[in-house]
Amino acid sequence: MASESVPASSFRVPAFWPLFEEAIQQESHVAVFADHGFAPETLEGTYRPPLASMVLAWGANEVWTAEEGENPFAQPDLVRPWLGVWSYEQGWQAAAPRKTPAHATEPASPSFFSPKHVLYFNGAEWKYIGEDAGGPREWLAQTGWIEAPIQQETPRLNAEWQFPHATYMHKAKTLLEHIRRGDIYEINFCNRLQITSDIESGWEQWKRLVSISPMPFSCYIKTPELELVSASPERFFSLRQGLVFSQPMKGTIPRAGNPEDDKIAAETLKNNQKERSENIMICDLVRNDLSKVAEAGTVLARDVCQILPFKGVHQMISTVECKLKSGLSLHDVWTATFPMGSMTGAPKVRAMELIAELEEQPRGYFSGSAAYFIPELGFESNVIIRSMIRQGDGPWYIGVGSALTFDCVPEDEWQECQWKIAPFRRLFNLEISNDARSI
Secondary structure, eight states: OOEEOOOOEEEEEETTHHHHHHHTTTOSOEEEEEOOOOOGGGOSSOOOOOSOSEEEEEEEEEEEOSSSSOOGGGSSSOOSOEEEEEOGGGHHHHHOGGGOOGGGSSOOOOEEEEEEEEEEEOSSOEEEEESOSSTHHHHTTOOOEEEEEEOOOEEOOEEEESSOHHHHHHHHHHHHHHHHHTSOSEEEEEEEEEEOSOOSOHHHHHHHHHHHSOOTEEEEEEETTEEEEEEEOOEEEEEETTEEEEOOEEEEEEOOSSHHHHHHHHHHHHTOHHHHHHHHHHHHHHHHHHHTTBOTTOOEEEEEEEEEEOSSEEEEEEEEEEEBOTTOOHHHHHHHHOSOGGGTEESHHHHHHHHHHHHOSOOTTTTSEEEEEETTTEEEEEOOOSEEEEETTSOEEEEEEEEEETTOOHHHHHHHHHHHTHHHHHHHTOEETTOOOOO
């Protein structure tokens, strides 16, 4: 793996960060969620930040996978923290268990753990959950924020698309025929970038990724089942004090290099009828999903087609919320809403069937969800996009996709995928062997 030197970068961490990094070195279960997003004062409408600005968890008291443990989220009253990941293919259990395709009968396992130690920042102060009388509890004397330097060479990695340009275009046109026939209204078609070089440390790459691509739902998770390096901008759903809200994200445009052009880019996205129609379609799907678990009359859509400015792109996001019926569990909400409509399309089950057929292999943890539950805070989850993933000891991969609708242009959708992987191109100086457009 060749490499080149790059200028040092940094990201904001608590002063006890070096102690945390030392503590997790030998742990098999580690989870970090970090809000490295944007300043709410730059936005129009209501901003809904993650429930915690940062969550640090390590060590496992108990685990839940397909082979071990019971689903903790099926319990009506959780009293312990849980953190981990669901894979996309587990969505068949929720959305259409009788239609599960053959390749999803042994999906990537859910991988959650109840940690020995949790430190989280609630926006005002750090809190510790654990049984250690000293150690991490004593770190709370060092809760100032510092800029942690990242001085590491940029690797040069080789990669290849699962579907090169010509194949992608053929499949996209096939899906558009389904849309024109009325089989579906919208579908999120995804490609995969397979990394064919070794990556020495997923943890170090995550720190570098969030330094160049700060996002509100970024996370790093390591368990025996997977390693996840994520700079996700998208929330799946949150639950706090009986209020559920989800924020489907549809619509992307690159940011410009100067304020005037950047404002024009944001307005262009805001007024793009194709992007608005796909966002509203998924917004309606989420409203329908939440109606299954909501108190009657409480499902509301707010800030529809809001434009949020991330570091490299503007995103179009809507918010759907409801009051949860009494007596329901987190598993009930998950069953009603997973997989998220922004990563399937509408109608959801038919879109999932076509995804299974045209994408040809399981998505695995890509377009699944990483989540944490902390009793004092509530439940928070993201959509696993803008992420690099390794399942078990397998190769690293990066999933990327975009929504196809009746009036979309497949070449534009291919280009949107390129925008979305831009941070990884910078991070790894990627050399993609089959990246050329077809003639």
